[in-house]
Amino acid sequence: MFRASPFTPSCGLLVERGDHALIGISAGNGYFSQQRLAQLLTWTGHRFTAVDLLYADLHLDTMYLASGDDGAHAARRTARALRDVRRRVRRAVEAASDVPARVRVLALSETVDLPGYRSALERVDRRIGEDPRVRRACEEHVRRVVGGGVAAPDARFAAGMSYLRAELPFLLSTPEVLSVPSSVCCYHELLPLLVELGGDTSCLHPGQGHLVLQPR
Structure with missing residues (x-):
């Protein structure tokens, strides 16, 4: 179903260990269809003890505003994108209901008050402020992902x-x-942030792995 490529040998060991898998979902990204999400759940659900699907529901309106939308249009686009991703996730979980893993769906906004x-x-934040290499990696990640647009590039x-x-605590820890x-x-x-870090995983939690799952 997928070609699995761990980011590092240590990541490969964490895959074999199989404690937990996180599937990050970007609202509005067409890759995450209902069928694809069900396939991801099936693949991870038979290899990990627990699987969390995390969808980003923060700062979408800010992104739309920075792309040139007015406030009302940005709010409508945000509501539509979140409604759509929740529907796809719900149906994917139903389609993969027989996986042995514990499966949970989380919105990013539901996690921001967790002590961890x-x-x-x-x-x-401290690493970004103190380490130019980490700050530069984050900036280059954003430049690769955001690209051009109607509004001012600075916005x-x-x-x-x-x-x-908002996503970095999950990507790193x-x-x-x-x-x-x-x-x-x-x-x-492979996330641009990891590429920009150039294989230096010193800012990763020791138990944090990354796995590229590409459809065959």
Whole structure:
């Protein structure tokens, strides 16, 4: 079903360990169809003890505003995107109901008050402020993802940084956020942030892995 490529050998060991998998879902990303999500759940649900599907529901309106939408249009686009992703996730979970893993659906907004999320975010902010290499990696990640647009590039960049900052505790320290022994973040391509870090995983939690799952 998928070609699995761990980011590092240590990530491969965490996949074999199979404690927890995180499937991050971007609202509005056509890759995450209902069928694809069901396939991801089936693949991870037979290899990990627990699986969380996390969809980003923060800063979408800011991204739309920075792309040139007015307030009302940005609000409508945000509501439509979130309604659509929730429907696809719900139906995918129903379609993969026979997997042995414990499956849970989380909105990013539901996690920001968790003690583990807050502590991870504080550490991330400190690293970005003190380590030029980490700050540069985050900035280049946003530039790759955001691209051009109608509005001022500075507005899009700032919105992209806010979006990335909200996700960083999960990208770098899911075990701390969700209180699991180890976790593997599953995505269909290697995240630009990891590419920009150049293989230096010093800012990753020891139990944090990354796995690229590409459809065969």
